[in-house]
Amino acid sequence: MVESFDAIVVGAGPGGATTSTLLARAGKKVLVLDKSDWPRDKICGDGISGKSMDAIKALGLEDKLRTAESLGSWGVTFSGPQGDQVSIPFGKHIAGKLAPGFVCAREVFDQVLFDASVESGADVRIKTTVTGLIREGEKVVGVRYKTPEKELREARAPVVIGADGAYSVVARELGMDQLDEKHYVAAVRAYFEGVTGFNEGQFIELHFVDEVIPGYFWIFPLPDGKANVGVGMLSSEIKKRDIKLKPLLDKMVAHPKFAERFRDAKQLTPTKGWGLPVGSKPRTMAGDGWILIGDAASLIDPFTGEGIGNAMVTGMKAADWIGRAEEAGDFSAAFFSGYEKEVLDLLTHEFRLSHMMQKLGRWKWLLNTVIAKASRSTELADAISCMFDDLSERKKLLTPGFYWRVLTA
Ligand SMILES: Cc1cc2nc3c(=O)[nH]c(=O)nc-3n(C[C@H](O)[C@H](O)[C@H](O)COP(=O)(O)OP(=O)(O)OC[C@H]3O[C@@H](n4cnc5c(N)ncnc54)[C@H](O)[C@@H]3O)c2cc1C
Incomplete structure (x- = not known):
């Protein structure tokens, strides 16, 4: 039939x-x-x-x-390879209580x-x-x-x-x-409970740690004290450097920068991978x-x-x-x-x-400079925040003025 x-x-x-x-x-x-x-x-x-x-x-x-x-999440926290960290509320332009x-x-x-x-x-x-x-x-x-x-x-x-x-x-x-490995990202994810140290606005966190660049380690807070934790990277880099993502996630959780936050945390689900065709x-x-x-x-x-x-x-x-x-x-x-x-x-x-932006993310010195400067300059932090909630703002990446602002912030 x-x-x-x-x-x-x-x-x-x-x-x-x-x-x-x-x-x-x-x-x-x-x-x-x-x-x-x-x-x-x-x-x-x-x-x-x-x-x-x-x-x-x-x-x-x-x-x-x-x-x-x-x-609800009210912003994003970035940290750079050098250890600087900046927490940026999502556009102050967004009105309302939600x-x-x-x-x-x-x-x-x-x-x-x-x-x-x-x-x-x-x-x-x-x-x-x-x-x-x-x-x-x-x-x-x-x-x-x-x-x-x-x-x-x-x-x-x-x-x-x-x-x-x-x-x-x-x-x-x-x-x-x-x-096409240059246009494909691989990532792994696990759910945890008991991760501490979240921003009170439940900011999502993207950490550009040495070992995961070009890519990032994320920690996203979920209800009931749970968290979505993972790491992702361009497939061509994974292949070139023979990286195994599951052990890399374990390494991030035990990393000196995050170990204290995961001290009493429990992994609730096995680490599983999936592809991202970009x-x-x-x-x-x-x-x-x-x-x-x-x-x-x-x-x-x-x-x-x-x-x-x-x-x-x-x-x-x-x-x-x-x-x-x-x-x-x-x-x-x-x-x-x-x-x-x-x-x-x-x-x-x-x-x-x-x-x-993905390509710029390979340059550790640039990540370090931008994140360190944004942690000291509200104006630059605001410009970066705009890039996340107002896509038209990303055009500024194409203007020399943006880099001038980074250098002079
Ligand atoms: C690790 C990781 C982290 C990510 N994080 C985010 C994030 O935080 N935010 C975000 O916006 N995006 C994120 N993404 C991307 C996001 O998951 C996908 O873009 C999104 O799921 C795409 O939705 P879709 O409907 O196209 O496909 P899917 O959500 O994959 O749905 C496809 C459906 O098709 C069904 N299916 C597959 N094959 C068959 C078949 N042969 N017959 C019948 N049914 C079939 C599957 O069962 C599935 O239900 C992430 C991806 C990964 C891998």
Whole structure:
């Protein structure tokens, strides 16, 4: 038996849940297939940035998220290889009593979006693995999948949305899974409880310690005294220096700089790794009868490692373009190139600047100088803060004036 739908979404993570919710709310018959058992964890830093929050608000899910188990975060702490540390509140420009960002375990955050997709009327099937695409010539017309009972089935639709993350089977089927180590980050994460010494505004912490450069060690506070702790680095560097990330995380926890804070802490989960396909080299995002969103399209910020916001933003854009395609009766590559263009127009500049920040992050002397000076200059600290919550401010990195300010601060 072959079922037919208006759209098939592969993956119910933040990207897939966003697209399916919007399509189902617009009255479309949507099939969502996800191989995991839900609620499911996703290896992540659990940082929910302003961009993700804007998408949550656009979906009308802000109240649900704020009542879910999450912790408001009011700023970010950086430390440099030399040991200097600076704590910068997120934009003083952000008015209001609500925290601009959150830390929320993905098991909780993704479930809010997953529930929205189910409530909107999408046909969401879990423990169901997509194994391949069905094609007619160049055109994708459906998927093959395995049910929880291991039966092989097919479903058809004029458009298939690949929202299946970093190891996307849809991208692989389309011949786009080649790993470019210069544009791929690997990271490991573990949950702890009892880590001490957090800033009272529950700031997230990025530590540029000698051993993890170019990359960083993060400690993000979670509710109930828990913390998300991890380390990530560009894959080409990991390979070049033959680094093993799991022992590196143990080394960071025992590092003289952090050991006291972890003295009475307990590791709650095993250290697990996952890949981050970053946006310094995005994939082709659309073709005849298909669209890729989020990690499947390689859209993670190359500097911060954030990808939830971009998965949701591209999820919204995909839903919009599918609506337009249905009206035009045109699901062709030429039509969907409009989706890809819109995404590139939105993100290319941001990715270029983040890629540049990633490269600057290799220069220890620069990290030391910027962090040491920012710890003494509120003006410079404010400029850096803007770079995190107002992406247009990152443009200042391209101006000599920024470096002059660093040197003279
Ligand atoms: C260590 C680490 C730390 C990170 N920290 C942050 C952070 O703090 N903040 C942030 O914004 N981003 C962070 N990211 C990036 C973020 O996790 C991703 O960008 C985000 O999860 C992308 O969402 P997505 O919907 O595209 O994919 P995913 O969240 O990966 O969802 C994909 C879904 O597809 C399903 N699936 C996969 N294959 C199949 C298949 N064959 N058939 C059916 N279903 C399938 C999976 O079960 C999954 O539910 C981090 C990533 C890593 C690895």
